[in-house]
Amino acid sequence: MLAIRNLHVKVGDREILKGVDLEVNAGEVCAIMGPNGSGKSTLAHVLAGRETYEVTAGDVIYEGKNLLGLYPEARACEGVFLAFQYPVEIPGVGNAYLLKAAFNAIRKHRGLEELDAMDFLPLVKEKLKLLDMDEEFLSRAVNEGFSGGEKKRNEILQLAVLEPRLAILDETDSGLDIDALKIVASGVNALRSPERAIIVVTHYQRLLNYIVPDSVHVLVDGRIVRSGGRELALELEDKGYSGVEAETQLAVATPS
Amino acid sequence: MSAVTHAQDSYLESFARFEEGAGGSGQEWLRSIRRSAMARFSELGFPTTHEEDWRFTNVAPIAETSFRLAEDGHVSPTVRELERFGFSDLAGIRLVFVNGRYEPGLSRLQPLPEGVKVGSLVHELTTDPGTLEQHLGRYADYQHDAFCALNTAFMQDGAFVHIPRGTVLSEPIYLLYVSAPTADPAITHPRNLIVAGEDSQATIVEDYVSLSGDVHFSNVVTEVVVGENSVVRHYRIERESAQAFHVSTLRVQQGRSSDVASHSLLLGGALVRNNVHPVLAGDGGDCLINGLFMGTGEQHLDNYMKVEHAGPHCNSRQFYNGILDGRSRGVFHGRIIVHKDAQKTNAKQTNRNLLLSDEAQIDTKPQLEIHADDVKCTHGATIGQIDEDAIFYLRSRGIAEASARIMLLSAFARESLGRMKNESIRKHLEGLVGQWLTSGKPLEETR
Numbered sequence: 001m002l003a004i005r006n007l008h009v010k011v012g013d014r015e016i017l018k019g020v021d022l023e024v025n026a027g028e029v030c031a032i033m034g035p036n037g038s039g040k041s042t043l044a045h046v047l048a049g050r051e052t053y054e055v056t057a058g059d060v061i062y063e064g065k066n067l068l069g070l071y072p073e074a075r076a077c078e079g080v081f082l083a084f085q086y087p088v089e090i091p092g093v094g095n096a097y098l099l100k101a102a103f104n105a106i107r108k109h110r111g112l113e114e115l116d117a118m119d120f121l122p123l124v125k126e127k128l129k130l131l132d133m134d135e136e137f138l139s140r141a142v143n144e145g146f147s148g149g150e151k152k153r154n155e156i157l158q159l160a161v162l163e164p165r166l167a168i169l170d171e172t173d174s175g176l177d178i179d180a181l182k183i184v185a186s187g188v189n190a191l192r193s194p195e196r197a198i199i200v201v202t203h204y205q206r207l208l209n210y211i212v213p214d215s216v217h218v219l220v221d222g223r224i225v226r227s228g229g230r231e232l233a234l235e236l237e238d239k240g241y242s243g244v245e246a247e248t249q250l251a252v253a254t255p256s
Numbered sequence: 257m258s259a260v261t262h263a264q265d266s267y268l269e270s271f272a273r274f275e276e277g278a279g280g281s282g283q284e285w286l287r288s289i290r291r292s293a294m295a296r297f298s299e300l301g302f303p304t305t306h307e308e309d310w311r312f313t314n315v316a317p318i319a320e321t322s323f324r325l326a327e328d329g330h331v332s333p334t335v336r337e338l339e340r341f342g343f344s345d346l347a348g349i350r351l352v353f354v355n356g357r358y359e360p361g362l363s364r365l366q367p368l369p370e371g372v373k374v375g376s377l378v379h380e381l382t383t384d385p386g387t388l389e390q391h392l393g394r395y396a397d398y399q400h401d402a403f404c405a406l407n408t409a410f411m412q413d414g415a416f417v418h419i420p421r422g423t424v425l426s427e428p429i430y431l432l433y434v435s436a437p438t439a440d441p442a443i444t445h446p447r448n449l450i451v452a453g454e455d456s457q458a459t460i461v462e463d464y465v466s467l468s469g470d471v472h473f474s475n476v477v478t479e480v481v482v483g484e485n486s487v488v489r490h491y492r493i494e495r496e497s498a499q500a501f502h503v504s505t506l507r508v509q510q511g512r513s514s515d516v517a518s519h520s521l522l523l524g525g526a527l528v529r530n531n532v533h534p535v536l537a538g539d540g541g542d543c544l545i546n547g548l549f550m551g552t553g554e555q556h557l558d559n560y561m562k563v564e565h566a567g568p569h570c571n572s573r574q575f576y577n578g579i580l581d582g583r584s585r586g587v588f589h590g591r592i593i594v595h596k597d598a599q600k601t602n603a604k605q606t607n608r609n610l611l612l613s614d615e616a617q618i619d620t621k622p623q624l625e626i627h628a629d630d631v632k633c634t635h636g637a638t639i640g641q642i643d644e645d646a647i648f649y650l651r652s653r654g655i656a657e658a659s660a661r662i663m664l665l666s667a668f669a670r671e672s673l674g675r676m677k678n679e680s681i682r683k684h685l686e687g688l689v690g691q692w693l694t695s696g697k698p699l700e701e702t703r
Contacts, residue, residue: 092667
C-alpha cells in the first residue's frame with residue numbers, strides 16, 4: 001500500500017530525514033518508534049503533505065500513486081489520514097460542521113452523493129459511542145478549550161468517521177491517562193481491517209500493549225536503524241533507544 | 257490647499273441657494289441651527305491628519321472633490337431594481353431614500369402600530385415639527401465635527417421615527433439609502449432622528465447602497481434618543497460602490513436603564529468613516545457596540561468610537577473585527593470617556609484584525625479618558641494573519657484550501673455577526689459576508 005524509498009527531508013537548512021525506507025502493506029499495523037528529535041513526527045507530517053517540510057530526495061508511492069505530488073486535501077480524499085500530535089484549535093468552526101464538511105469532501109471526491117445533516121448525524125453519534133464521547137462534543141468549536149485527552153479522542157473520532165485507508169497516528173498516546181489510552185486504542189483497533197493500514201508513531205512501548213503491531217521500526221537520527229516484529233518494542237522498553245542504537249552500530253561495524 | 261478653500265466657498269454658495277427653498281425654512285429654530293452649523297463648518301473646515309481624531313484618515317479626496325447637492329429630477333429606480341439589494345423578507349416598515357430624498361412610491365409604511373410615527377423628516381418638519389424642535393441637532397456635535405456641521409447645515413430629509421412610551425415594535429424598521437447616478441459627483445446629507453419613548457423597543461436598519469459606480473458622497477447623521485428602560489437595536493450597513501465616500505455619525509443619547517446595541521457592517525465605499533458615539537447619560541445603561549469591516553482593493557475603512565459614560569453603573573462593550581485584503585486600510589479608534597460621576601462604570605473594548613495581504617494595513621488605537629475612580633475599563637487589540645496551521649489541519653481532512661480559508665474567515669466574521677440577535681437581519685448579513693468572501697481574494701489567491 002505504501003512504499004517509502006530513500007526519503008530525505010529538510011526543514012530550513014537542517015536535514016531531518018536522511019534516507020528512510022519503509023514498506024507498509026494493507027491490513028498491517030506498523031509501529032514507528034524513536035527518541036525525541038529522531039524525525040518521527042516529520043515523517044508523519046510529510047506523508048500528510050505539510051508544506052513547511054522540503055523533500056530533497058526519494059519518493060513515496062501510495063496505492064501506485066506518487067503521494068508527494070498531491071496536495072494535502074487530495075491525499076485526504078485518497079484515504080490518507082493523520083491524527084495530529086498537537087491538534088489545532090479552530091475557534092468558530094463547529095466540530096460537527098468540520099466532520100460533515102470533511103466527510104462530504106471525501107465522498108464527493110469518490111463520486112458518492114454527499115450526506116445531509118439528517119443522515120450524517122446518526123453515523124457520527126454511533127462513532128461517539130464507540131469512543132465514549134459526549135454528544136456535546138459536536139456543538140463545540142474544533143478542539144477549542146479541549147483537554148489534551150479530549151483533543152486526542154477527537155482525532156480518533158475524525159478517524160472513525162472518515163474511515164481512511166492509511167491512518168497515521170502521531171504520538172496519539174502521549175499525555176493520555178490509562179483509561180483514555182484504552183479508549184483510544186479500542187477505537188483504533190475497531191478500525192483494523194485487511195484493507196486498511198495503520199502507522200502508529202510513538203515514543204513509548206505502552207500504547208503497543210493495546211494496539212498490537214505487526215511490525216516495529218526504530219527511527220534514529222533520520223534513519224530506520226532496526227526493524228522487527230512486536231518483540232522489538234519490548235526490547236526497546238528493556239534496553240532503551242541508546243542500547244538498541246549502540247547494538248545497531250556494533251552490528252554495522254562488525255558484520256557477523 | 258487653495259482647492260480646499262475653494263471647495264469650502266462653494267459649500268457656502270450652495271448653502272445660500274439651499275436655505276431659501278429648504279423644507280422647514282420658515283421655522284426660526286431650524287433656520288438658526290442650520291446657519292450656525294454652516295458658520296461652524298466655515299470656521300472648522302475639513303479636518304486634516306494633524307488632528308488626533310483624524311490621524312489615520314486623510315479626507316483630502318473629499319475636500320478636493322467638487323460635489324453638487326443631489327437634486328430632484330434624477331431617474332428613480334423601480335421596485336424591481338431595488339430587489340437585488342435583498343432584505344425582502346423583512347415584513348415591516350420600509351423607507352427608501354433616493355439621493356437623499358424620501359421616495360413614497362418605493363416605501364411601505366404598513367403595518368404601523370398605534371401611535372408610532374415613521375416617515376420623512378422633511379414631511380415632519382413642515383407638518384408637525386414639535387418633537388423635532390425638542391431633539392433635532394441637540395445631540396450630534398456640530399460645534400466640533402466638521403462633517404456633522406455640514407450635515408446639520410444642509411439637513412432636510414431622512415427618516416423620522418417616533419415610538420411612543422410602552423410600545424414594542426416586533427419588526428425592524430428598514431431604511432434604504434440609494435445613490436442613483438447623477439451628472440456630477442453628488443453629495444447627500446441624510447439626517448435621521450429616532451426617538452424611542454420610555455419602555456419602548458425598536459430595531460432600526462440603515463442600509464446604504466449605490467446603483468452605479470459613480471463618485472458620490474453620503475454624509476450621514478443619525479440621532480437616537482433612547483428613553484428610560486427602552487431597548488434599541490441599530491444596524492448600519494455600508495455597501496456603496498468602490499467610488500463612494502461615506503461619513504456617518506451615529507449619536508445615541510441613552511436614558512436610565514436603557515439598552516442599546518449598535519451593529520455595523522462595512523463592506524463598500526472608497527473612503528468610509530464610521531463614527532459611533534453613545535452617551536450613557538442615565539444610571540444603569542447598557543451599550544453594545546459591535547462591528548465588522550472588510551476591506552479590499554484601495555478601500556479605507558475608519559471606525560471611530562467615542563463611548564461616553566456620563567451616568568453611574570453603566571456597561572459598554574465594544575467589539576470590532578476587521579478583515580483587510582489587497583491594499584486596503586482599516587482604522588479602529590476606540591475612545592472611552594468616563595466622566596467624574598460615572599462611578600461603577602464597566603467598559604470593555606476589543607478590536608481584532610486579520611490582514612490577508614502584505615500590503616493591507618490596520619491602525620488600532622485605544623484611548624481611555626477616565627475621570628472617575630471606581631471603574632473597570634479593559635481594552636485589547638490583535639492583528640494577525642490567517643492561521644496556516646489551521647489551514648493545514650483542515651486540508652489534511654480533505655477540505656480544499658480555498659474552502660478552508662473561507663471557513664476560517666467566516667468563523668472570524670461570525671464572531672461579530674453572532675452578536676446580532678435579529679435572525680433575519682443576521683442571515684442576510686451572513687449572506688453579504690459570504691459573497692464578499694467567495695468573490696474576493698481569499699478564493700483567487702488559491703490555486
